[in-house]
Amino acid sequence: MGNGLLEFAINALKIIIVFVTIVSVVPLLVWVERRGSAFMQNRLGPNRVGPLGLLQLLADAIKFIFKEEFIPDHADKVLYFMAPGLTLLPAALTFAAVPFSTPVTIGGHTINMQIADINVGIIYIFAVASLAVYGVLTAGWSSGNKYSLLGALRACSQMISYEIAMGLSLIGVLIMYQTFSLNEMITAQLGSFNFHWRGLQYAVKYLPAWGIFYQPLSFILFVTCGFAETNRMPFDLPEGEAELVGGYHTEYGGFKFNMFFMGEYGHMITSSALITTLFFGGYALPGISPEQVAAFWLDHGAGLAQTLHLSVTDTSSLMTTLTHLLVFCLKTGFWLFFYVWVRWTLPRFRYDQLMDLGWKTLLPWSIANLAISATVIFFAHLK
């Protein structure tokens, strides 16, 4: 019973830590976004509050919290209050299946650096992410505003359309890894780039076995759909301010608006983590396996073990986890920056162009990718 309770406590702690981390990364991302956009447009950006303008985030947060609670007259009150939560919830839930480091073993206790090791991890993420539409729909409808409703309908049709292309673009990757588990995908991406062709093996020594080198087309399609799913530029039609005021969250202010904001950034974080895991080897270092990292810390961690009052193996395990956590954060951080980068580089699509791109370009290409991958993999396995 005591053991079960400990496990329960560890799991609860993991959930809280991960949630708090995601939520606190959001203001940092906003800062990166604003400073980055200013840099790209030859402006200064927020630089008055605190060093480099970093405290601007705090000022913004305080403003969000202390704003007046405003409910429009025509709003459906229950749904109006529920919608921000419905948006934030899937964004927070999807991250549960993402492994962000190697398991750590301390005092005989192994803790997985992943909230839930679901063996259908990748489809779980898709399933929960598809529920994000409800937040947008209820927000738009319950506001009792025509612009909000139009924004919600746009957002909804966009998300559904791109979900299909997104799912299909990944099937080639899934056939290749032969698993739905994100952990097994990371293991499959260890080592150097190699492939079998009719019983013979070919290897490129200086290229890691990352998904992007096997499935470049799938990578491009997935990232493109990722932008549409997170409602980011160049696909932020749902809030196209020139046509729709502010889209589905026009009528929201204060902290409720902030929750939509956090939902959007939460989706960005999860999709960056997914890009990292599926195409860039996840938390693993290129060319260096977790075992090698652990061996390195076994050799070099004796002094550290003494300062931490831990055994050498425990220290090695802990340091390996921290190393991989750092690698994961760096990789994910790059893709988060990529989101910002693209936002301030590409102009917004027109609505018909958006739908054409989704249904007439991305969908056929992802089906083609699937057909080609399946054929190649089938023939490669023939003796």
Next chain:
Amino acid sequence: MALTSEDILFHAFAAVATISAILVVFLSNPIYSALFLALTMSVLSIFYFMLNAPFVAVAQLTVYAGAVMVLFIMVVMLFDLKREHEDVLKISPVMIAKIIGAALLCGFLVGVSWLGMSANQNNPSTVVAPQTMAKDLDKTKPVVAMADKPENPDEDLTAAEQNNLVDVKGAPETAKKDVPTKETRLSPDEFGSTASLSKKLFSKYVFAFEAVSLLLLVAIVGAVALAKSRGGTHHVAR
């Protein structure tokens, strides 16, 4: 029998599912009905998770809650809900006919389920959750295990065993010999796993699978044809 945490979770979710299903029927606002239907679908997927069928669970969530219900809600949102609401509350001959029809259907369903329950009482077989079944199987003798679930005993047998299945059913003596041992049975982890599911789906049930997909294709083509024909489904004779 003590309540495990799984039991508590099951009963809690069952309550949520039942209440939300009832609310789907009794709420007069179609948006709320549709949202509660989505909630019911999501809770059903939790049940699949608890039954060790994660793939089915996730498929349920993606297809029903994530796609079908979203389209429902999208369409409902474009309606003039005030008029719909008044239509529901107005007492008209059509309304009375609808109520009578619904009552007849309810009576029929209750009768069928009552018949099914009494048939189950005569027959000691009960449907057991796969986890508990697999657990029990390790303890109990295999022959008893076979009797536990006579409806579809091949559910968790491997393909190699299925060939012997007729013998197993026919003669209890041989059943003792080529008893499904722990190795040949699917472990609880493998049960409902995507690999075992897809093996069944693309070998044993491939015809049914393809037939269903053909049916869906026909439905899609039909929907497009209806929508394209003059006036479509929204055509109102004036």
